[in-house]
Amino acid sequence: MPEKKITIWLASSDSENRRILSEKLKKQDYQVKLFENGISAAQELKKNLPDFFVIDFLLDIIDGMKFCEYLKRDFRYKSIPVILLLSEDAPEDFISMADLILRKKDKENLALKLLAALSSLINGEAFPVHLWENADRRSPQIRQALPEIFELRERFDAVFEKNVAGILEIDDKRRIISMNSRMEEILQRPILDLIGDHLFTRFPLWKSSLKQYLAAGKVTEKSLILEHNGRYFETKTSYLIKDDKKSGHFLMFFDVTERQLYQKKLLSYAEELEKEVERRLHQIRTANSELERLNRLRSEFLSNISHEMRTPLATIKGFTETLMNRDVNPEVRKEFLEIIASESARLEKIVNEILDITQIQQGLMKKQLALTFFDISAELDYVVKLLDPAAQKKKIRIIIAEGSAGFKIKADRDRIRQVLINIIENAVKFSPDGTDVILKLRREKREAVFSCEDQGPGIPEAEKEKIFEKFYMVDGSDRKTKKGTGVGLFIADNIVKLHNGRIEVSSGKRKGCAFTVRLPMSTRNIRENL
Amino acid sequence: MKTILIIDDENYINRLVHFNLLEDGYDVITSSSGREGLELIKKRRPDLVILDIAMPEMDGFTVMEKMRADDRLREIPVLVLTAKVMEEVEQRAKKLGAVDFITKPFSPSDLSNRVREIIG
Numbered sequence: 001m002p003e004k005k006i007t008i009w010l011a012s013s014d015s016e017n018r019r020i021l022s023e024k025l026k027k028q029d030y031q032v033k034l035f036e037n038g039i040s041a042a043q044e045l046k047k048n049l050p051d052f053f054v055i056d057f058l059l060d061i062i063d064g065m066k067f068c069e070y071l072k073r074d075f076r077y078k079s080i081p082v083i084l085l086l087s088e089d090a091p092e093d094f095i096s097m098a099d100l101i102l103r104k105k106d107k108e109n110l111a112l113k114l115l116a117a118l119s120s121l122i123n124g125e126a127f128p129v130h131l132w133e134n135a136d137r138r139s140p141q142i143r144q145a146l147p148e149i150f151e152l153r154e155r156f157d158a159v160f161e162k163n164v165a166g167i168l169e170i171d172d173k174r175r176i177i178s179m180n181s182r183m184e185e186i187l188q189r190p191i192l193d194l195i196g197d198h199l200f201t202r203f204p205l206w207k208s209s210l211k212q213y214l215a216a217g218k219v220t221e222k223s224l225i226l227e228h229n230g231r232y233f234e235t236k237t238s239y240l241i242k243d244d245k246k247s248g249h250f251l252m253f254f255d256v257t258e259r260q261l262y263q264k265k266l267l268s269y270a271e272e273l274e275k276e277v278e279r280r281l282h283q284i285r286t287a288n289s290e291l292e293r294l295n296r297l298r299s300e301f302l303s304n305i306s307h308e309m310r311t312p313l314a315t316i317k318g319f320t321e322t323l324m325n326r327d328v329n330p331e332v333r334k335e336f337l338e339i340i341a342s343e344s345a346r347l348e349k350i351v352n353e354i355l356d357i358t359q360i361q362q363g364l365m366k367k368q369l370a371l372t373f374f375d376i377s378a379e380l381d382y383v384v385k386l387l388d389p390a391a392q393k394k395k396i397r398i399i400i401a402e403g404s405a406g407f408k409i410k411a412d413r414d415r416i417r418q419v420l421i422n423i424i425e426n427a428v429k430f431s432p433d434g435t436d437v438i439l440k441l442r443r444e445k446r447e448a449v450f451s452c453e454d455q456g457p458g459i460p461e462a463e464k465e466k467i468f469e470k471f472y473m474v475d476g477s478d479r480k481t482k483k484g485t486g487v488g489l490f491i492a493d494n495i496v497k498l499h500n501g502r503i504e505v506s507s508g509k510r511k512g513c514a515f516t517v518r519l520p521m522s523t524r525n526i527r528e529n530l
Numbered sequence: 531m532k533t534i535l536i537i538d539d540e541n542y543i544n545r546l547v548h549f550n551l552l553e554d555g556y557d558v559i560t561s562s563s564g565r566e567g568l569e570l571i572k573k574r575r576p577d578l579v580i581l582d583i584a585m586p587e588m589d590g591f592t593v594m595e596k597m598r599a600d601d602r603l604r605e606i607p608v609l610v611l612t613a614k615v616m617e618e619v620e621q622r623a624k625k626l627g628a629v630d631f632i633t634k635p636f637s638p639s640d641l642s643n644r645v646r647e648i649i650g
Contacts, residue, residue: 303616306613306615307613307614310613310634311543311613311634313634314543314613314635314636315540315542315543315546317636318547318635318636318638319546321637321639322546322549325638326553332549339542343542
């Protein structure tokens with residue numbers, strides 16, 4: 001069984017270096033994979049692992065040292081031995097993470113040293129001291145020689161690595177180049193997983209807001225809130241200039257989750273409050289417009305009732321004066337007196353209606369109910385006879401299609417008569433000439449059910465609830481043309497309610513509408529319910 | 531003999547005015563609707579129209595508007611007799627050319643005097 005070849009990944013931007021070293025390594029039967037830059041090496045790490053990593057400090061995009069640092073920071077990769085190739089004059093103190101440093105004195109020499117180092121590592125031998133060129137990593141001479149570089153390095157560390165903000169570096173193609181450990185914590189991802197990936201492919205949610213922000217091209221005071229894994233980060237950017245061109249950005253992430261959640265809460269409170277205010281306002285407006293409507297109805301009623309009273313009054317006054325001033329023959333005198341009597345009755349009815357409304361409003365009507373047993377079918381006959389002359393003028397037939405003779409109920413006889421009059425009179429009033437008004441009286445369980453159907457214009461669905469309101473007259477042309485105070489149904493409805501009954505209105509079978517009055521036959525419970 | 535047309539949907543008012551003006555020596559005709567009244571105005575060309583305002587189908591205002599729009603009827607004087615006592619009703623009636631405005635209830639002798647003032 002052939003032994004598995006030892007895999008060595010060689011990352012270097014120096015093509016000659018790559019060529020020579022790989023040639024030598026292959027001769028020694030190592031399997032070699034070459035990488036030109038840090039990104040391709042990092043991407044490959046997601047798929048495979050090498051036995052050894054040989055990294056040239058000269059590495060594009062992510063320099064060799066940083067790459068080395070990332071490897072050693074990541075628990076998945078830190079056991080891979082890393083041999084860092086360093087130019088002769090590079091300060092040793094840069095290096096903190098590599099397992100072994102080899103100086104690139106000349107290419108041949110370097111290859112030899114590398115092979116020797118590998119074989120001793122593979123054989124588990126200790127490194128020969130001469131190979132361990134990093135032994136004295138913190139040479140005081142170098143420290144003296146390049147103090148500003150060390151200072152810079154330390155400062156950079158303080159700003160970058162030890163920053164409370166997560167810092168993420170992207171290149172001009174928006175690829176992730178580096179990040180500090182706080183950023184790895186924020187993203188819950190090691191840097192080597194992300195290196196080389198396009199920022200917006202990795203974090204598509206940030207795209208729309210961040211893209212615009214980066215395109216702005218300058219450091220702005222305006223901050224951006226980005227979300228990741230349920231936490232919120234205030235994000236600011238600065239950018240890198242290389243050769244007078246922007247070559248990438250640093251994105252700084254400050255965790256503002258608490259503040260953001262608090263703000264969101266405040267915002268939703270504010271929204272709720274606003275909704276509540278709007279709801280209340282709506283209630284007030286509705287109540288207000290309802291009040292305005294009732295007020296309008298009231299003044300319409302007053303003007304209407306004034307008109308309604310003035311007309312019979314004009315007749316009474318006019319005929320009385322005529323009888324006093326003119327010479328009138330007995331026959332005409334009788335006619336005039338009959339008119340006066342009839343118009344007085346009309347006036348009296350209006351006055352009674354006003355009185356009824358006042359009584360209903362003050363709750364007095366219920367106290368004055370005089371309950372007796374009486375024959376409601378006889379009452380209906382009486383009312384029909386009473387209204388027949390007025391109906392005949394319009395050639396309207398009032399037909400009792402169903403009546404229960406001797407049907408007795410206990411109620412206030414006068415008030416029930418008033419209900420029947422109001423409903424039938426209404427039907428006659430709104431019926432076209434020559435049509436029928438159909439009445440039915442029947443017993444249903446413990447109720448007397450009276451219905452009245454006409455062929456008038458009917459009542460629009462939207463107005464069905466309003467017709468029992470006081471002063472209400474169905475809108476449209478009839479309001480102006482039909483006489484009346486608009487209180488008849490209001491009074492009827494109240495009387496029926498006082499008897500524990502109810503009035504329903506529905507559309508008629510053909511057209512028009514049907515009123516149904518349901519009255520309990522026994523009014524035993526009336527008093528308690530009042 | 532001068533002819534007076536009364537238009538009022540209240541038949542008792544028609545009867546009352548008819549009786550009194552007849553006694554005063556006028557030729558009196560009555561109508562209980564605006565539409566029919568307008569036809570009678572065209573047909574009979576009365577010397578005076580006594581007109582109610584609140585009537586079904588065609589009210590008094592409409593009758594006056596139609597009269598004003600018709601060259602042959604424009605000059606016929608109109609006396610408005612109405613139970614509507616609002617100021618704006620009187621103003622509108624006057625604007626439409628009513629020569630007098632009487633509110634109900636009214637005194638028949640007062641009406642007779644006013645009629646005499648208008649058509650003699």
